[in-house]
Amino acid sequence: MAKAFDFPGGIHPPQRKTLSTRTPLIQAALPTRVVLPMDQHIGTPAEPCVEVGQRVRTGERVALAQGLISADVHASITGTVTAIEERPVPHPSQGKRLCVVIEREPDGDDEWCLMPPLDWRQADDDTLLERLMHSGVVGLGGAGFPSQIKARVRELHAIDTLLVNAAECEPYITADDLTLRTYADDVLEGARLFARLCRAERILIGIEDNKPEAIDTLKQAIDNVVTRDTQSEPPFELKVIATRYPSGGEKQLIKRLLNREVPSHGLPADVGVLCHNPGTLRAALRAVRDGEPLISRIVTLTGEALDHPGNVEARLGTSMHELLTAAGLKEHELARLVMGGPMMGMALDSTALPLVKKSNCLIAATERELPAPPPEQPCIRCGACEQVCPASLLPQQLYWFSKSREHDKAELFNLFDCIECGACNYVCPSHIPLVQYYQAAKGEIRERRHEAHKAEHARHRFEFRQARLAREAAEKEAKRQARAQAASRVATRTAQPSREAAQGEDAAAAKEQVKQLRIAQAAAKAALRKAEKALARASEAGEADQDDLDDLELQVATAQENLRATEARLAAAQQAEQQGETRR
């Protein structure tokens, strides 16, 4: 075993993993109805591309990804689309989201609509990336980040290590453990697929030592790969680390295995690492090798309110109630349902919610197992939270700043480097829900940024409108003057020449005006060039998002309007000047 490094802090909560590892992985019964939310991933929700009443086959696309960070959604059973409407989804606010509902006749077949299989060793990168994009694969560890974007990482960063994050450090969850025990070969092949896509030189598997069976299976599988494939590049390396929460955090695992520190506000790619969950690797491999989009996932059903806790592979969109009932839910004992782990997961207020791509674990806990939290007490400044923070932050300071809404100070103390692992909550003797304070502060800061952005946008639109109105007025004025002059020319021909002195003064004033307008025109031209340059720079850099580009385009348009307005005024003034000269 290679040398292990360490991250600061960390805690040792009770594991409670054996609850769900005693039985092997089983396939859940095929549901008769699935509810597929449009936002099972991080980023923009997908848009439905089917109609109510349409018949869909398993694996057929029902929603299209929107924008840069998004993922497709596929039908997980064969049946008829019966509704496209807002339904409750697993979300901390217990809110609703647009969902596609598919129903199957109880005795209906499970007819598949597969994409053509690909051999990832032969296919080129673009084909593979496109396949990943069309198969809706997202990170299955709980965050739900679209995988094809991670696979494109090579465009911006040089990657040397592909890290398979099998630490699974949160209590209760065993989905990755069972995935590795059952499908170790698939996970390894998926890792090689991603290693090829990002040109990693080695594949590192990080696993906590509380999963001995998975470690054995992995070792076996790695040996098999090495003996079977003579050209088993890149090399695999298995690192077993001592169990400690939260070593499954991306940044923490990288620190622990490679002694590299992901910079503040940075990504693992900044230090040459790409991190993937075993379940994601398997899903990606299935999408490529078998042409099967992401329509099912392995989920841990656990907690003491279940008679037969264990891991099942279930179709996405299956009702949680169905899954829990199949696992022997004792409804009168169920005190709290949690999706995800007990440290970072979210409490759900109903079992009538669909299973989504992000649901790695469902804990049906009894009152005795996870009792209601005691009331929050005042902070006694013991500093216990600071000792356990795995991100080397000062939780107590952040708490004070968040509480008093001193957001600039909280940001100064790196609030956004908080990974919300909940270690500080766990050790707080005053039962302060610290993470919730941080989440609230982060939310408020993000909202304020959003508001500021919107205000900026509104200002640009307002300025554009002002410029347009000014231009229209100037053009109208120029036309009016032209007409007036035409009329006065007719008048002067017939009338007596008026006083010479007054005319001289008029001409001088007109000259002065023309001069000023020339300066204004030059300034407007410079402003236009500046705006165009800013736009060109932003679009070349490719980092600005669409909204920013729109704003810059608006600024260019405003500058154009301004220029046209000054030009109209200048033309009118020049004409007036010429008129004056010819008259003299």
Add this chain to the structure above:
Amino acid sequence: MLELIADNGILAAIVALLVLAASFGALLGFAGERFKVEGDPVVEKIDALLPQTQCGQCGYPGCRPYAEAISQGDEINKCPPGGETTIAALADLLGREVKPLDGEAQDVPKVAYIREDECIGCTKCIQACPVDAILGAARHMHTVIESECTGCDLCVDPCPVDCIDMLPRERSLDEWYWPLPDGPGHRPATVTPSLIATDRAPAVGQEAGHG
């Protein structure tokens, strides 16, 4: 000449000072020309703090004119859409006293909504909208682009058939975030993150059972 200056200390000092004064004067004059700032930078800063709804409730035709007025010494409490936060930010920037808001505060962000059956297509609201957020043509139904609307309600008054409502803007799930906890003495309303923290006491005895 040089000798006279060198001999006479006071004269040398005067000449040296004169030379210094002339050269620094030239330097300052050059810098004043070279680094001349167009416009008033304070106005830009004030403008950046205002909510840019362009509603005119302050009595000025838009946020920028109000920013200019503030820099000329006008009160900082005339912006209802900005509310207390804007007043606090302005007071902070300008070193003035925080004053209570002059006028009624807007409690929730609003958005204009045209009841499209009743719209007669008069284009009056289009002309009133400061950010071009209303679409439509003469004798055709108009509609509000929700994402561009700043909720200034300048379109409500000109409408001859009163078919524009100001509705609270809907918040999507993406905009949702955890509320700040109630503080000491209260049970956390949202219990998730601290779940396991609270079960330490009962869990100790059961550890062996759980493995």
